[in-house]
Amino acid sequence: MKYIYGNWKENNTLRDVNLFISEFKKQKMPNDVCFGLAVPYLYLQKMNKKLQKKCEIGVQNVSFSEKGEFTGEISAKMLCDFNCSFSLVGHSERRQKFKETNEEINQKMLRCFDFGIMPILCVGETKEEKDENKTKKVLKMQLTKCLKDIPTSKKFMVAYEPVWAIGTGVTPSPKDVEENVSYIKKVLSENIKVSGICVLYGGSVNPQNAKELLNGKSVDGALVGGASLNAKKFVDIGKNLQNIRR
Numbered sequence: 001m002k003y004i005y006g007n008w009k010e011n012n013t014l015r016d017v018n019l020f021i022s023e024f025k026k027q028k029m030p031n032d033v034c035f036g037l038a039v040p041y042l043y044l045q046k047m048n049k050k051l052q053k054k055c056e057i058g059v060q061n062v063s064f065s066e067k068g069e070f071t072g073e074i075s076a077k078m079l080c081d082f083n084c085s086f087s088l089v090g091h092s093e094r095r096q097k098f099k100e101t102n103e104e105i106n107q108k109m110l111r112c113f114d115f116g117i118m119p120i121l122c123v124g125e126t127k128e129e130k131d132e133n134k135t136k137k138v139l140k141m142q143l144t145k146c147l148k149d150i151p152t153s154k155k156f157m158v159a160y161e162p163v164w165a166i167g168t169g170v171t172p173s174p175k176d177v178e179e180n181v182s183y184i185k186k187v188l189s190e191n192i193k194v195s196g197i198c199v200l201y202g203g204s205v206n207p208q209n210a211k212e213l214l215n216g217k218s219v220d221g222a223l224v225g226g227a228s229l230n231a232k233k234f235v236d237i238g239k240n241l242q243n244i245r246r
C-alpha cells in the first residue's frame, strides 16, 4: 500500500473546493493507494461528507493545548467531533513562519494522540544544514524532540520534507530520498522504539517525478503540496505509483 497525502495550505476558495470535489469524483482511483487531503479547517466537514469513501480528510495544524485562552486556535478535541482523521504537525512553514518549536510540536503530537487524530510529523533539513552535511543530525534531533514521551502503541506517520525542496521544483535524488527515509526508520526503531511507522517523502512531488522519487524500498508514499490542488494531478501521482514492485 502507498499513501498519497495532499496539503492545500492557504489555498482554495469555496468555489475552487466545489470544482475540486466534482473533478475528484470523476477520477478512477488506483488500487493499493490510500489518499488523504489536509484542507483548511473551514472545508473539513464538507470534504468529509463529499469524499469520505475515496479520501481521508484532515487538517494542516492543531493546537498544542486542549482548550483555553488561545485565541484563534483549534484543538484536537474540537477536531475529533468532525471526524478529522489526521493532522499535519510541524510542517516547515509552521516552524519557519510561525516559529513553532520542537517542544510545541511534541505537545501537538500528544494532543492528537489524546483525541484519536493521527498526526503526520514533518521533519527535514534546510539548505544550509544540507550543505554542512548535517541532514542526519537534524533529522535525529527533530525526531527525538518531537516524539518525546509519546505512547508507543499509537499510530502516526512521518513526512521527510527537505525544506529546500518545498515549492521549489528542486528535489533530492531518489537515492538521497531512500537514504534519508530509511535513516528516519532506523531512528524510529532504535531511539524511539516504535515500529511499523509509514514514512512519506514531500517536496515538489508531481505526476512526472513521483514514480522515480518514491521508488525506494523504505518510502511509503508522498506528501504533496502544489500538485494536490488539482484533482487529476493528485490522483495521477497515485496512479503512477501503482506499478512499483516491492
Ligand code: PGA
Binding pocket: 007, 161, 165, 166, 167, 168, 169, 202, 203, 204, 205, 223, 224, 225, 226, 227
Ligand atoms: P510542494 O509542497 O509539493 O508544493 O513542494 C510540499 C509540502 O509543503 O508539503
